[in-house]
Amino acid sequence: MTMPEDRVEPCAGIVMPAFNEEPTLQTAIERVLASPWCAELIVVDDGSTDRTLEIAHKIEASDPRVRVLEQGRNQGKGAALRRGIQEVSAPIVIVQDADLEYDPADYGALIAPILEDNADVVYGSRFSSPGPHRVLYFWHSVGNKLLTTVSNAVTNLNLTDMETCYKAFRREVIQSIELEEDRFGFEPEVTAKVARLGARIYEVGISYAGRTYAEGKKIGWRDGVRALVCIAKYSPLGERVRSRR
Numbered sequence: 001m002t003m004p005e006d007r008v009e010p011c012a013g014i015v016m017p018a019f020n021e022e023p024t025l026q027t028a029i030e031r032v033l034a035s036p037w038c039a040e041l042i043v044v045d046d047g048s049t050d051r052t053l054e055i056a057h058k059i060e061a062s063d064p065r066v067r068v069l070e071q072g073r074n075q076g077k078g079a080a081l082r083r084g085i086q087e088v089s090a091p092i093v094i095v096q097d098a099d100l101e102y103d104p105a106d107y108g109a110l111i112a113p114i115l116e117d118n119a120d121v122v123y124g125s126r127f128s129s130p131g132p133h134r135v136l137y138f139w140h141s142v143g144n145k146l147l148t149t150v151s152n153a154v155t156n157l158n159l160t161d162m163e164t165c166y167k168a169f170r171r172e173v174i175q176s177i178e179l180e181e182d183r184f185g186f187e188p189e190v191t192a193k194v195a196r197l198g199a200r201i202y203e204v205g206i207s208y209a210g211r212t213y214a215e216g217k218k219i220g221w222r223d224g225v226r227a228l229v230c231i232a233k234y235s236p237l238g239e240r241v242r243s244r245r
Helices: 025-034 052-060 077-085 104-115 138-155 171-175 186-197 221-233 236-243
Strands: 012-018 038-045 066-070 092-095 121-125 167-170 201-205
Touching: 012 025, 012 077, 012 104, 025 038, 025 052, 025 104, 038 052, 038 077, 052 066, 077 186, 092 104, 092 171, 104 121, 104 167, 104 201, 138 186, 138 221, 167 171, 171 186, 186 221, 221 236
Parallel strands: 012 038, 012 092, 038 066, 121 201
Antiparallel strands: 092 167, 121 167
16 A cells, blocks of 8 residues: 555655666656655665666765765675665665666555554565566566575565565664675575564565567676575574585
8 A cells, every 4th residue: 555645754765776777877866855754865885887887876866865886896786785784764765776677666665564563574566566577588487486485485485576676664673683694695595584583574566568689687697596595594494404514
């Protein structure tokens, strides 16, 4: 449920990792800043070699809500999120990609369960929404459902879309978690760790406009393999094994 317009107050800190997103970054940032929920936007440049950093700094100079952090070299999405999340001061943290696949118009629905004090963490599901979805790769959808199913079996959750970018957290919850993964392993890692915390987790449907590899999509089959490794690594058994080392 989206909160009524007369109750909207900027309360979300948006963390946007960006690596070579020159074609989409300006529009992505403009859409985030147009949201009435946006209190601050932290763009973490992950060692881009195009004009991503230049564009981000230009917008930073024109809007006090925007802060740009530089990784210096490419370390991965997880590393960029780990840094950006710790810099958020707003009460709610939202993860936002810079590629226009996810629509900030969904922020209201995404954070409503937190504002109503029903949830500590909310996942935006691409697979449980009547909203518009771009039709793309069959095997990607199979891979996403497989990873979500395996993750659910380990965490005892019933998510429909563990791999979604759109995740919202109470700031104190996500900042209390020690994040370790540098790349796309962030998704199964954070899922396992919020489940272990006993956090109240909700899921809401969102729209999705996925892009093709020709349009700049970066995740591939190797990231899917790494996600399976991370599901095992951060499972209760995996954590016990690691604690004995």
